Amino acid sequence: MASCSSNLNWNPNIDVLISDSEDDDDETKPNYKGREALIFVVDANLYAEYERFAEALDIVRKALISGLLVNSNDLIGIVFANTEMNPDPYEASSVDNIVLPQNCAVFLPLRALSKSIVEHYLRFMETAEQEFGTNYGIIGNGGHADFAIMLRLCINLFENAGYNLVSSTLVYLTDRATPHPPNSNLYQRALQKAKDLEGKEIEFQVIPMVDEFDYEPFYKEFITLVEDGNIADFEPKNPEELRTLLSDRKLRQNVLRRSLGHFKLSLGPDLAISALYYKYFKARFMPRKVRLLRKDNSIVQQKRVIMVRKQSQETMEIAEEYVVKQSGGWYEINLGDMSIRITPEQINRVRNLHAPGMMLLGFKPISELPENWYYKPQNFMYPDEKGVRGSKCLFRALWERCLERDKTAICLFMRKRKSIPRYVALIPVEGTTAEDDTSKPLLSGDGFKIVYLPFAKHIRNIDFANWNSMQNDSPEEGVKVFEKVVSKLRTTFQSNFLVDPTVEALQSNILALALNIKTDNAGLSGMPDAKRQDERIAKILPRINEIFGDDVEVAKKRPATGASNANASKIPKADADSLQQLSYVQQLASNDTLGSCTAAQLRDILKTHFEVQVPAKMIKQDLIARVKELID
Amino acid sequence: MAFNKEFVVAVLDIRPCADENLKLKSVKLVSEILKEKICAGKKDFVSFVLLGTEKTSNDVNEHVFPDSYNNITQYQQPQCPTWQLLLNFYKFVNENACDDGEWLDALVVAMEVIKRGEECFKFQKSRILFFYDFNDVRNSYDMFDVIAQNVAQTEVELVVISENIQYIDNPISGLPKAIFRDGKKSKNQLKNEDYALQLITNCSVKLCNFEEAKRCIFKITNKRPWVWNSKLTIGSEINIKISGVIYMKDESNIKLKKCWGQDDEIVSREWKSFVRGSEIEPTVEELIDGYMLGSTPIPYDESLKDDKERYEPGLKFVGFIKRNSIPEEYFCGDSLYWIVHQKGMNASAQKLDALVRAMTNSNMAMLCCKVFSTAFNNPKMVVLLPNKLNADRPASLTMVEIAYHSQHQYFQFPRLRTQKTECTKEQFAAIDDLIDSMDLTINTKVCDEPRDTYHPDLLPFESLAHIYEQNVLDVLERKILSNASEDDEQFAEMLDDKNFVEIFWKVPELREKNAKRAAKVVKSLFTLQENQSESKTNTTAKVKSEFSHSGASTATDSSSALSFDTVGENTPAEDFRQLINCIVLKIENRTERDAKFQVYAKQMRNTIWSLLFESKESLNYEKLEASLAVYRKYCYDFNAFDDYNKWISEIRTRVVQSKLQHFWQKVVADKDLGLCFVSTDAEETKQALKKFYELPSD
Structure with a gap:
């Protein structure tokens, strides 16, 4: 989010970060290819047990609200399946060219979310308990409307979305293990539809609204077909976890379609396998900030441009003006009176000296990796049969042997064109099977973790000699006391500890403002509760103070003039009055002692003696140089 | 701001008797240092001293001992590194040389340069890089003790760089020890080497070969790093004053000036505003x-902004968590901090020491909420991990940011251990062999033998080169040397002719041969097949993969008639013909058929290539001719001219390189197996063919 303030810091002399992080842009850039679409299908049968229905509606509500805040471009639709009636959807005219089947009701056709849509949904939710039965109702005959027809309706909705879609996902919330009795005609037709979904690259997920859910009768086969996978690989998911994840707007992502990219791993001459890599987490998202016109709230798009103007010598008027792209221009090296230019295009050519890919350099024991190192977010790597057939088998062999022998493969990795080649360590990891392991990342599976290794020049070698002293050591007793503190304040890690307080606060403010929703997690601001911590260690605290005492403040180097004015400015060494005389300044310059003036004084010198206004950001050294230059 | 300026003096040995390699490498290394300093915009100072010049020009000789310290020339003035200085340096090292001049004298001159420099400017540290060939030349060592003592007393860091330095593990000190490579040596040489080694013990000098020098001279330790002073609070009562120091950061070290307009033009950065596509100029x-x-x-006005909580800066404790339950996968941010106590705060130092030890003992990590300052007020979640205690530094914690739950991605990957990917014992053995033959650590058993690297490691984690920045520096240097401004053609030529990147993209030399051998075995045991369709658009890929499914079934059906599925090296022509007739031509779908043809065509090309260029036996012209002829014929049938033409041109280039002109004439030219054309009668075609058959005379 660019803001005006960054303009002040602009300094073309060091504007260049030529090894910028172009390879980190993966998700921050808007997706111009199309939009993501998501249809929630809620099984009306849930209404029979209203609590389940309410939970399903609430999951959808949470998804709507977080969708509203996070990604304004996503399309969301809501459909009720197995209803008795099908009242008109919201903005019914938009589904004119879709035939609405008997026992399905479209509540919301695929739409980019807006405030009014969410308000409409919230109003619906308020009255759903009483009115859903009368307005929609549950289909008779055992609650089974044709599943295939519901799927066709959704496919129609996706196709009539009016946008180019990069992904289409259908989420089915139900409590029934199968839509139709096995081996019935309808059952077979439903299975056949799975192939259609697969062909149209529509993802399907079932969210069971009961904790004991049997995937066997239908969904195991259905989902395998949709995902074009292997039925033996199917693993039933824990329904409770799925629901929690969905209300956090986390949907399991398709392994094949949602990778960051594919590349080849070369293991030797003419020996390469293909692989995909993934991110463990997305970029942090904030509600999108915009500027609006005060009078009518219309959105003002702001673009920062670089203007180049040519002044005519005589009239000082602007003779010519044109816009240069941020990526335009050139880099310059001054060599005496000659300047050498390098175009950004040439820099790009240097980036592309080697083709993208990964190359194996050798192996090391995993234990050699230094502890507590972090350099760049890790990635996950998984074989890709599409590029090179047979990759999976060789990948498995390599992975299994590395796992067995605690080895890491050291490789050079260039993710894509123009990105920087980096050294990486591939660490074999296993998808854990333990259900209750809360610390395992949500992205899990067998494969390699790509750990980026720092370049030598990015490791700062710090000499801590100035810190080191014998008096730093705590007495043994102190360690014991702190061990007690640790055991009193220990907790088990859960990834939902990691809440973003700023975003939470901002979001609840916006929601309160726009929709009059009071967010229920107001108390959960993400900031730790110091009081409770105090209570827990209350007994130990006196002992700690006894052992360690307080820090002795050393006198500050730059004493504050008054207690209130802690940030007193530097006391100038050079006499202000003398600086009013040019001869004194000249003398300072010839003695090379301009350094004794403060930066503010130097700026004054430039202003009073030379009538030169310099940028506020100019550093002292440059100021001195400028004064000298003007004196010469 | 803590400014860490250093002063480097490089002493270069230019005596004609010194090893040429040493001279070249030393100039290169000094230029590397200069380039790095120039581009990083560092304000360090640099100077040079030449040893073995015809003339004598140095401060010691001029001002102190007029008759001695001869044949040593120092560079005019210490300077901030600039491109101009680099050019001057290249000129400077070409002073007229002679074999006189003693290395201890040069060392004294360098020390004097440093001393005089330090009188004028303030440096955090000074270094002498001393390049010298300790060869068979008599040096006098009368003053050695005095000089060594002098070096030891000043805080100058001295690095002596020479060829023939090796390292050997020293079980007593636990650190590797530098030695000179064994060999036949004269008395003088032994004496020189002996004194060089004595420097190490007398004044802790670093003795390196060039490989090691590259690693160690760019590593600059910093005594006064930038710090983030703050406090760590547990509850509200336990306060520890801490300093955060950046330990690792992914950043750009090259700074170049960017221009958008000519000198006489005014460049400014402005905001343009648009409402529904039309430009407006709104007031604030x-x-x-x-x-x-x-x-x-949704308008979000000021009144709400005031509501926004201001967080108090510092680290707020959240909880202690088992170290191994922290998912490192979620570590994020662009830097890694170390947390130590604030200098001089004794109570905090002890508390932090106790905390770190308590955490280490119970194997715990700490989750905290970090607020950087009142200005940068966004709270971040961080993990603090205890660092191993070390006598050289105070107790410390590593601090790293962790991604929020809302950012986490949710994927579930199919298992890798499936029936389809089941491997045989041989396959596992081949992988094991690959792992062993590419082991980057130097085996402990051979550690008693001297080696070329300081660490028993061929690719130490702490000294990985930044390939891209290195490339940019090299390119800039070349551009400046050749004075080429925006000339694109020259630029392209330069990139072509210099092997900028390839030197990095390879297995360490010591392991290369075995790695290749092991990879070959792996290749022979695993079947890998490039999927050609991958590069095409999504839809065709889809179509093709469907075909390849059904294709696979038809192929297996018909290949039951054939006992093989690949083109072998014994009878390639016959193999290929049979594969085409029995498998490819039986496929009815055209696209599928072409795809299958491509597979065998590729095998055929590889086979011919290896028969021609990789076989150790003498060439079998008949076999090659038959193979080429049958492949070329089918290329006509399957409309695959382009593939053939491209490939045969590659063959032609390689033929010239491998000096197989006889083969070319006898097989390709005489039997007319060159480029394919639709119509062979056209005059142009004949000309082109004729030209193609003629090989460039070297």
Whole structure:
């Protein structure tokens, strides 16, 4: 989010970060290819047990609200399946060219979310308990409307979305293990539809609204077909976890379609396998900030441009003006009176000296990796049969042997064109099977973790000699006391500890403002509760103070003039009055002692003696140089 | 701001008797240092001293001992590194040389340069890089003790760089020890080497070969790093004053000036505003801030902003968590901090020491909420991990940011251990062999033998080169040397002719041969097949993969008639013909058929290539001719001219390189197996063919 303030810091002399992080842009850039679409299908049968229905509606509500805040471009639709009636959807005219089947009701056709849509949904939710039965109702005959027809309706909705879609996902919330009795005609037709979904690259997920859910009768086969996978690989998911994840707007992502990219791993001459890599987490998202016109709230798009103007010598008027792209221009090296230019295009050519890919350099024991190192977010790597057939088998062999022998493969990795080649360590990891392991990342599976290794020049070698002293050591007793503190304040890690307080606060403010929703997690601001911590260690605290005492403040180097004015400015060494005389300044310059003036004084010198206004950001050294230059 | 300026003096040995390699490498290494300093915009100072010049020009000789310290020339003035200085340096090292001049004298001159420099400017540290060939030349060592003592007393860091330095593990000190490579040596040489080694013990000098020098001279330790002073609070009562120091950071070290306009033009950065596509120029009062709620803009006015909580800066404790339950996968941010106590704060130092030890003992990590300052007030979640205690530094914690739950991605990957990917014992053995033959650590058993690297490691984690920045520096240097400004053609030529990157993209030399051998075995045991369709658009890929499914079934059906599925090296022509007739031509779908043809065509090309260029036996012209002829014929049938033409041109180039002109004439030219054309009668075609058959005379 660019803001005006960054303009002040602009300094073309060091504007260049030529090894910028172009390879980190993966998700921050808007997706111009199309939009993501998501249809929630809620099984009306849930209404029979209203609590389940309410939970399903609430999951959808949470998804709507977080969708509203996070990604304004996503399309969301809501459909009720197995209803008795099908009242008109919201903005019914938009589904004119879709035939609405008997026992399905479209509540919301695929739409980019807006405030009014969410308000409409919230109003619906308020009255759903009483009115859903009368307005929609549950289909008779055992609650089974044709599943295939519901799927066709959704496919129609996706196709009539009016946008180019990069992904289409259908989420089915139900409590029934199968839509139709096995081996019935309808059952077979439903299975056949799975192939259609697969062909149209529509993802399907079932969210069971009961904790004991049997995937066997239908969904195991259905989902395998949709995902074009292997039925033996199917693993039933824990329904409770799925629901929690969905209300956090986390949907399991398709392994094949949602990778960051594919590349080849070369293991030797003419020996390469293909692989995909993934991110463990997305970029942090904030509600999108915009500027609006005060009078009518219309959105003002702001673009920062670089203007180049040519002044005519005589009239000082602007003779010519044109816009240069941020990526335009050139880099310059001054060599005496000659300047050498390098175009950004040439820099790009240097980036592309080697083709993208990964190359194996050798192996090391995993234990050699230094502890507590972090350099760049890790990635996950998984074989890709599409590029090179047979990759999976060789990948498995390599992975299994590395796992067995605690080895890491050291490789050079260039993710894509123009990105920087980096050294990486591939660490074999296993998808854990333990259900209750809360610390395992949500992205899990067998494969390699790509750990980026720092370049030598990015490791700062710090000499801590100035810190080191014998008096730093705590007495043994102190360690014991702190061990007690640790055991009193220990907790088990859960990834939902990691809440973003700023975003939470901002979001609840916006929601309160726009929709009059009071967010229920107001108390959960993400900031730790110091009081409770105090209570827990209350007994130990006196002992700690006894052992360690307080820090002795050393006198500050730059004493504050008054207690209130802690940030007193530097006391100038050079006499202000003398600086009013040019001869004194000249003398300072010839003695090379301009350094004794403060930066503010130097700026004054430039202003009073030379009538030169310099940028506020100019550093002292440059100021001195400028004064000298003007004196010469 | 803590400014860490250093002063480097490089002493270069230019005596004609010194090893040429040493001279070249030393100039290169000094230029590397200069380039790095130039591009990083460092304000360090640099100077040079030449040993073995015909003339004598140095401060010691001029001002102190007029008759001695001869044949040593120092560079005029210490300077900030600039491109101009680099050019001057290249000129400077070409002074007229002679074999006189003693190395201890040069060392004294360098020390004097440093001393005089330090009188004028303030440096955090000074270094002498001393390049010298300790060869068979008599040096006098009368003053050695005095000089060594002098070096030891000043805080100058001395690095002596020479060829023939090796390292050997020293079980007593636990650190590797530098030695000179064994060999036949004269008395003088032994004496020189002996004194060089004595420097190490007398004044802790670093003795390196060039490989090691590259690693160690760019590593600059910093005594006064930038710190983030703050406090760590547990509850509200336990306060520890801490300093955060950046330990590792992914950043750009090259800074170049960017221009958008000519000198006489005014460049400014401005905001342009648009409403529904038309440009407007609103005043500040006309605009308000807002946020998008879906597609609805919501004004978000000042009154709400005041509500925004200001967080108190510092580290707020959240909880202690088992070290191994922290998912490192979620570590984020661009830097890694170390947390130590604030200098001089004794109580904090002890508390932190106790905390770190308590955490280490119970194997715990700490989750905290970090607020950097009142200005940068966004709270971040961080993990603090205890660092191993070390006598050289105070107790410390590593601090790293961790991604929020809302950012986490949810994927579930199919298992890798499936029946389809089941491997045989041989396959596992081949992988094991690959792992062993590419082991980057130097085996402990051979550690008693001297080696070329300081660490028993061929690719130490702490000294990985930044390939891209290295490339940029090299390119810039070349550009400046050749004075080429925006000339694109010259630029392209330069990139072509210099092997900038390839030197990095290879297995360490010591392991290369075995790695290749092991990879070959792996290749022979695993079947890998490039999927050609991958590069095409999605839809065709889809179509093709469907075909390849059904294709696979037809192929297995028909290949039951054939006992093989690949083109072998014994009878390639016959194999290929049979594969085409029995498998490819039986496929009815055209696309599928072409795809299958491509597979065998590729095998055929590889086979011919290896028969021609990789076989150790003498060439079998008949076999090659038959193979080429049958492949070329089918290329006509399957309309695959382009593939053939491209490939045969590659063959031609390689033929010239491998000096197989006889083969070319006898097989390709005489039997007319060159480029394929639709019509062979056209005059142009004949000309082109004729030209193709003629090989460039070397």
